[in-house]
Amino acid sequence: MMADTLDRYVEKLGHPVPVRKMVVETGEAAFVGDTHGALDVSSYALAVSRNSALVCFVGDLVDRGKNQLYNLLFVVESAIISRRVVIVRGNHESTLTNDYYGFSEELKDLGVFDQLYPHVVRLYGRLPYALLLNNCILAVHGGIASDPSTLHAWDSLPMDDPEPSDSSAFQILWNDPREYVDGFLPGTRGEGTYLFGPDAFNEFAQKNGIKLLIRAHEVKKSGYEYMFQGKLISIFSSRYHKGKAAILRIGLGPDNRQEIMVVPDEEGSIEWPADPV
Amino acid sequence: MTWFCTKCGSQNEDSESACVVCGSGKISEMESQQGVIVQDPGTQQPAPEPSPVQQAPQAPVSRPAEVPPEESFLEFQFVQSPMDSLMGKKVKVNFSVFPSVSVGRSPENVMQIPDASVSRMHAKIMLDGGSYYLEDVGSSNGTFIYDGSKFVEVKEKTKIQEKSLVKFGEGTIVKVTSVKAV
Incomplete structure (x- = not known):
């Protein structure tokens, strides 16, 4: 039953693409960062995005939090129901992390690990590494890779890679931006991860026509942080690390107006039908 | 023979007159045996400021x-x-x-x-x-x-x-x- 949900999404995704491209010229798009099993945040994000033309979950649906499997299934079912819901792969959609950060354990506690995990891993391998919206807004979980430096080359990244073991794909899921780093510097998250500075970012953005990079991956106390003169935003959507959970909304008109919504802590905070717009 | 700083516990070479780690003066063996903390005035230095x-x-x-x-x-x-x-x-x-x-x-x-x-x-x-x-x-x-x-x-x-x-x-x-x- 649960495997069926995952399989249907794999089928719906069809031939896997490393960079999913979408053009949506009006309305607004919502971006959700790491939820880590925060089913409440995912529900909230979708409920308040009823009028959004696009809702993108920027990875890390599992590991760490309370309802990892249910969070994954909920978002996947939502993505099956609506083409407007997109899932980008995070570093925790990986066989590298699930044994250490709780997802494998949760599946074992539920008695479904052996039966379900192969389907989960197959789905991981089909999730795109990036969403390119309107040719100028890029959403990735971690950041840019030291190589290759063109989005065009990202189109050739290998899929069905459960870790991923490809070093460029790995970097896209794991890298972090830093204001005071020159170029790329080996990061502190482990072998193969890098920190990238404003010069590396600006070069990439210019080369690929990127106006805004949306990424997640790092806990932010207020749920979000702008860097690189506002051209990069980190969004984090789980309270697991005691920070705030936030959601980013971007107008898709010419001005790309941005709005941060902090997920309220109290229950019953939105009326149904949810429409705070 | 090496000596241990009474302030931070670091090991120092005998030739050092002040702790290479925290700068506290060396205390003679006799004094430290008696448990009297007297810093050598010749090498006494202000304690390091906070971090x-x-x-x-x-x-x-x-x-x-x-x-x-x-x-x-x-x-x-x-x-x-x-x-x-x-x-x-x-x-x-x-x-x-x-x-x-x-x-x-x-x-x-x-x-x-x-x-x-x-x-x-x-x-x-x-x-x-x-x-x-x-x-x-x-x-x-x-x-x-x-x-x-x-x-x-x-x-x-x-x-x-x-x-x-x-x-x-x-x-x-x-x-x-x-x-x-x-």
Whole structure:
């Protein structure tokens, strides 16, 4: 039953693409960062995005939090129901992390690990590494890779890679931006991860026509942080690390107006039908 | 024969008259046996100021307002730290008073680094003959210098200069942003 949900999404995704491209010229798009099993945040994000033309979950649906499997299934079912819901792969959609950060354990506690995990891993391998919206807004979980430096080359990244073991794909899921780093510097998250500075970012953005990079991956106390003169935003959507959970909304008109919504802590905070717009 | 500092516990060579880690004066054996803490007036130095990390950026470590510009210093910038609030912060460490400063997690260090992967006594930085050197003092997770493509573990006294990138333990990277040796 649960495997069926995952399989249907794999089928719906069809031939896997490393960079999913979408053009949506009006309305607004919502971006959700790491939820880590925060089913409440995912529900909230979708409920308040009823009028959004696009809702993108920027990875890390599992590991760490309370309802990892249910969070994954909920978002996947939502993505099956609506083409407007997109899932980008995070570093925790990986066989590298699930044994250490709780997802494998949760599946074992539920008695479904052996039966379900192969389907989960197959789905991981089909999730795109990036969403390119309107040719100028890029959403990735971690950041840019030291190589290759063109989005065009990202189109050739290998899929069905459960870790991923490809070093460029790995970097896209794991890298972090830093204001005071020159170029790329080996990061502190482990072998193969890098920190990238404003010069590396600006070069990439210019080369690929990127106006805004949306990424997640790092806990932010207020749920979000702008860097690189506002051209990069980190969004984090789980309270697991005691920070705030936030959601980013971007107008898709010419001005790309941005709005941060902090997920309220109290229950019953939105009326149904949810429409705070 | 080596001696142990009564203030920070560091081991020092007999030839040192003050602790190379915290700068406290050496106490003679007789006095320490009697449990009387009397610092040798000849080498007594002011206790190190609180961690430079907690001071305003740019502030010299030992004497915030008084360091004349001709004094020797190293200025670091935190480019990576487990503490968000430290990221981008600059710390100036004065080497004119003590030519050797300690780096580590515990508060008695001149340069205190809040990072669980950094050892209590982690490394020391020395000014010697107009150049600065970095040495690991037996840390658990190592001290590293960036060689342009990867961080290489510091096994022995290694020269550092402006633009050097140093990693302490697993989670802290500092960049040497400014250097003066007089």
